Amino acid sequence: MLPILNDEDDISTFNQQTAHIGTSFVGDNSTSTHFDSNQYNIPLNLGGPRYVCCFCGAQMWYEERKNKSRNERNPRFTMCCMEGKVSLPPFKQTPSLLATLLNYKGGRTAYKFRHNIRVYNSMFQFTSIGGKIDSEINRRLGPYVFKINGQNHHKIGSLLPVDGERSKFAQLYIYDTENEVSNRINALGYDVQQSGVEENIVKELMEMLDQTNQIVKAFRMAKERFKEPDYIPVKLRLIGARMNDGQQYTNLISSEVAALIVGDVDQLIDKRDIIIEHRSNGLRRISDLHPAFMPMQYPLLFPYGEDGFHLNIPYQKWNHTTKTKRGTVTAREFYVYMLQFRLNQGFTLFLGGKLFHQYITDAFTSVEGMRLDYNLRNQKKFRTEIFQGVVDAFTRGDTDGNMIGKRIILPASFTGGPRYYMQNYQDAMAICTYYGYPDLFITFTCNSRWPEIIAALKFIDGQRVEDRPDISW
Ligand SMILES: [Zn+2]
Incomplete structure (x- = not known):
């Protein structure tokens, strides 16, 4: 933020500070931060987020550094990973089909896919979202907004639909899979032509998820059980605990994610597990502390079924600056870590556009729900x-x-x-x-044309500002 300058003395002090910022960028060839004393009234441009956190690899702005009062050559950052205290395994690269569809320079097909990404995702999600989505807000002019009212939660049904009902959500992976593509499109409940959904894309996404996504593989495993006419009813157990908490994360195999249960639920089952009944009425709310909570709702953002937040992600011990009693990552720290852009790993999440909006809202309501719950208890x-x-x-x-x-x-x-x-x-x-009372009351709103924001968008070719609420809202 531009400091308020009152007189010549202040200007010289200010120039000393900013001159260092202007020269400290390694390899910086933009026309940004250096200040000429005769031009002190030009807008301050901090340039793009060119600094890389030495712990987690996040792209950061120099002004986001720890110890803002000091001019450090190698700044450290706390807001991304708390100086290495939070460390999650790197994300894999986006599968090639999804990368093509999410490419901003991918022509009309990619444009239409991006426009309908929430519809496509809803065809593959395992859970339904609770809370009331306010669609009125997008009938007005302006960028897309995902707004939700009321308490938010995710719900899941049984493995098979009850007699006479159409399959939906997770059931689409198991029941009547010979007609799966049309079942998925019909489950939308409205005219396909009107929706702009393309059948071949649904088919290709289905094939992609079958290969990449561990949660999909677990549900397909249940499907095999129901193929025989005289099958034994089974339940699916989505495992809540992890063998090597915190580090396995992106390289799970389906047996670590889920298991089939024949007969009664035994005592070995952990209370963190989600048990999906064979066939039952209605939907059941699932805990937002389960690692599959987010990947089940956003299969297109987590195409490998990567784990989300859970309670046993440990802090990294090698860099403990301050000791905490808890010793594990909080939900807020987890989502803050997730929402930092890193060039050295996959960034499917940041390509999600409208779905990314939804994910951020969902993450916020989840964190706030946990804080409310803490207060209640x-x-x-x-x-x-x-x-x-x-x-x-x-x-x-x-x-x-x-x-x-x-x-x-x-x-x-x-x-x-x-x-x-x-x-x-x-x-x-x-x-x-x-x-005494102030003379001026100044409020700031973010301007999406700020050069810092435009510079930050350049990491993804063709990306538009409305798709990055993490930096522009
Ligand atoms: Zn970091």
């Missing part, structure tokens, strides 16, 4: 806060009807909660009392 710890200071006055006046029932206190540390807003408001008022 730790109410005793927070009770004392309401008797302290200004928050008291805020709660005393609540008399409207929706306050009836058990009150759950969200502490001021919960971003977006009422006490958070109240505390910030009171802080602002306290600052005004001390320093």
Whole structure:
């Protein structure tokens, strides 16, 4: 951000600082950061995210470094991987079919695929998304927005549809697979011509996932069981624990992901596992702590069925700067790590466009859901806060009807909660009392034409700014 300059002295200090930034980029040939003292009023351009985190390989901006007050030649970054504390195995390259379809320079077919990517994904997802998707917002002008209302969750049905019902979601991998392509298209529930979905692409994606995706392979394994007319009913167990937590991740084999169970569920089954019944009515909610939670919802973003977040991903021990009691990666740290762009590994996620929007929203609601859950389970710890200071006055006046029932206190540390807003408001008022009221109240919104954003988009040829909410929103 451009510092506010008041007089000549400030300008010279500022130039000393920025001149170092301008010369410290190795191999930098852009026209960016160097400041001429006569041109101090030109907009500051920080250039693209040209620095690479030495721990995780994320492309970072110099201004994102740790110790911002210091001008480091080899800056370290905490926001990507906490200086190496979080380390997940690298992602594989996008399978060639998907890479062709997601290519921004891939002509009309790729353009149409990108436009319909959420529809294509919905044909292959194993779970349905809960929460109410607000489609009204996209009827107006402006870039695509994925907006969801209410509590979010993912649900899964049984292996086979009940009699008389059409198969959907995971059942499409098992039931009536001779007509699988048309079943998948019909499951959309609307006119194929209108949807713009192409049958041959559905077929090719199906074949690709059969080869690459470990979760698909697990469901196909169940399909083989149901081929015989006198088959024994089985259940599918999606394994929640991992043998070598944290490091296996992208190289799983299907037997590590799932197993078939004949007969009753025995005691060896871990409470983290998801058991998919043979045939039952309705859908069941699955835990967002299960490693297959995200890959089952986004097979086109995780074409290999790569593990998502779970509770036993350990911190890297070789670089412990600060010791934590927990010792494992949190959901927020996991998703923050996932949302950093790395040139040295596969980046299917960042090619997902509208589906990437959905994934980010889903990840955010999942993290927020966990934080809410934590607050719900730790109410005793927070009770004392309401008797302290200004928050008291805020709660005393609540008399409207929706306050009836058990009150759950969200502490001021919960971003977006009422006490958070109240505390910030009171802080602002306290600052005004001390320093006097401000003359100007300036708010910033991100401009998608900022040169830094345009530079960051150049890593993926032809990528448009609306497809990268991680850097432009
Ligand atoms: Zn890093």
